[in-house]
Amino acid sequence: MSKIWDLRARLYDVCEGSDLRRGPAKADLFRHMRSRALFVAVGTGLEIKRFPPGLEIVGIDISEAMLRRAEPRARRYPGPLRLLQMDAAHLGFADASFDTVVTSCTMCSVPYPVRALQELYRVLRPGGSLLMFEHVRSRNPVFGLALDLMTLWTRLSGTEMNRNTVQNVVAADFRIMSIESAYLDIVLAIRGTKDAPQKNHTQCEAQRGPRGLTHALTVR
Ligand SMILES: C[S@@+](CC[C@H](N)C(=O)[O-])C[C@H]1O[C@@H](n2cnc3c(N)ncnc32)[C@H](O)[C@@H]1O
Numbered sequence: 001m002s003k004i005w006d007l008r009a010r011l012y013d014v015c016e017g018s019d020l021r022r023g024p025a026k027a028d029l030f031r032h033m034r035s036r037a038l039f040v041a042v043g044t045g046l047e048i049k050r051f052p053p054g055l056e057i058v059g060i061d062i063s064e065a066m067l068r069r070a071e072p073r074a075r076r077y078p079g080p081l082r083l084l085q086m087d088a089a090h091l092g093f094a095d096a097s098f099d100t101v102v103t104s105c106t107m108c109s110v111p112y113p114v115r116a117l118q119e120l121y122r123v124l125r126p127g128g129s130l131l132m133f134e135h136v137r138s139r140n141p142v143f144g145l146a147l148d149l150m151t152l153w154t155r156l157s158g159t160e161m162n163r164n165t166v167q168n169v170v171a172a173d174f175r176i177m178s179i180e181s182a183y184l185d186i187v188l189a190i191r192g193t194k195d196a197p198q199k200n201h202t203q204c205e206a207q208r209g210p211r212g213l214t215h216a217l218t219v220r
Contacts, residue, residue: 004158005063005109012044012066016105025182026050026104026133029189033131035099038123040088040116041106045070053078058098060086088116096125104133107165109158117172121194130174130192137162138186147186166190 027050035055039047042059043066051057059074059081061067067083074081086092088110101120110116124130138144147162154161166188169176174192182189 002062002064005061006065008157009044009063009065009069013046013069016043016046022133022182022187023050025180025187025189029131029133029180029191030102032129032191033100033102034129036097037100037102038091038093038098038120039102039104040120041103041109042067042070042083043105045073045083047104048073048077048081051077055079055100057081058093059083060088060091062087089119091119091123093123095122096128098123098128099125100129100131102131105135107132107134107136107163107168108160113163113165113168114171117168117174121172121174124194126194126196128194130169130190130194132165132169132190132192133182133188134163134165134190135161135183135187136165136185138184140185143184143186 026047030047030050031052033052033055037051037055037057039051039057039059042048042061045059048059048070056079057077059070060083061070062085064085067085070083074083084092088106089112101124103120107113107116120130137147144162151159151161166176166179169190169192173194175195177191177193179191180189181187
């Protein structure tokens, strides 16, 4: 799969590099990044310019060609930013080693999204922030079907248009704090957290309700 992304790296900035692609909504989400941050699937580094300055950031990606293109952007970041080739489903970091974990158009691309999210959960410290800018399957039946059909060919180049990323985030044990729409219910800014382990598990469950989607979608 990394071979496909190595190929796509050549034209990635031409096809995906426009600031018109919801730049302000992304910047608004990324301003919540804190201290030591992990950016999962950094790609060619298009998002780096939107990160708050002075953080300690690690950007990972499976594709060497993507990372090579991200290097000059990483060098321009005003703060320490390391790039590493790594699979999101097998992160080489200790448990609870990041304050923030960030994704952007990542969960449409990784082959095992829940497995990757479980890894993000593992490396995030309790109380830390999960920040995701992702496109997902619409709950509107017409748009949902359109995205299913589009996926029949986009998946050939590594992109799934119809993932239920919100459900996957919950399945990986994150607590969702907010979901904002950047475009209909298809492009979403998702904020989540990892709860500290509770001594009294029963009481915690009673306060939170059953695991599930208790959030409301805010449409801008
Ligand atoms: C649609 S691009 C998004 C890149 C960047 N986040 C952006 O928004 O411009 C998806 C990225 O996911 C990376 N990717 C795919 N599978 C991966 C995996 N298992 N682990 C890490 N990165 C992966 C690809 O190499 C590619 O750079």
